[in-house]
Amino acid sequence: MTFQDAPVDHLTRRRIEAQVLKPLIRLLEERLGREEARRILSQALNSISREDGRALAERLGRNDLKAFRDHVLPMWSGSGHMDLEVLESAPGTLEFDVTRCDYLVLYRELGLEDYAEVLSCDRDWAFLEGFNPNLRLRRDETLARGDGCCAFRYTSDR
Template structure:
């Protein structure tokens, strides 16, 4: 059995499952004590902050913050067949792909947490890219989590000077 040295050695999907299972048991008590809307707001803010920090850490771990380096991060998210992706465009200024199957959405559905899946997974993508490289803009209008046929990821380098390696 391979030795786990850090949390980065754990498959990304498994990390999200551990987080979700903890929250599934913790959230009802917090919502009961402080109100559902307030707890969901705070949860969203906390996850965004974590995602931004994760973006910064990934840029460092992968040796840069260009779109090319971002594809290495996305490959990490795909490990274990967690995502099925169709790449539509890929160059130094644009990365466009559709996710046609998402094990993250399937995980939240299986855990009975579909209503939280967007907060726990989908929304973090925007904060992540801000931390990874604030000069890359993500647009996405559809997600599988929300019942669409795909997640339409579109990454565009807004400021060519900002895409330089750190």
């Protein structure tokens, strides 16, 4: 399924994915160990996210940072799924902090908190690569690691 085909909001999509993946994660852990399970899961989910990024850019007909801000932020935070504060939004720069994240709450509820970064956070780079490989993300803090916020810092190489 690509981004454009998703008939549900983003959090619901992640809930469905996690519920399907949970038994597979546990089986992979049992057979291959936790680190190999995480590596395999990350590879698969990054592939999906990269394609989602490509599909969004294609659907929008553009892939600049403004298009990213105007379309991706509402998708992620839609229906109040995040508390998000934009710190800077200028040509070539987008900086915001997420101080509350229902995605993390979801993974806790499902007993997958230790996989929150693989199931959600780490996919942001692959999505961005698919959307526009000239955009960069730096995120040194995440709620999933116990930090006070997820500090998103996007820049454009062009």
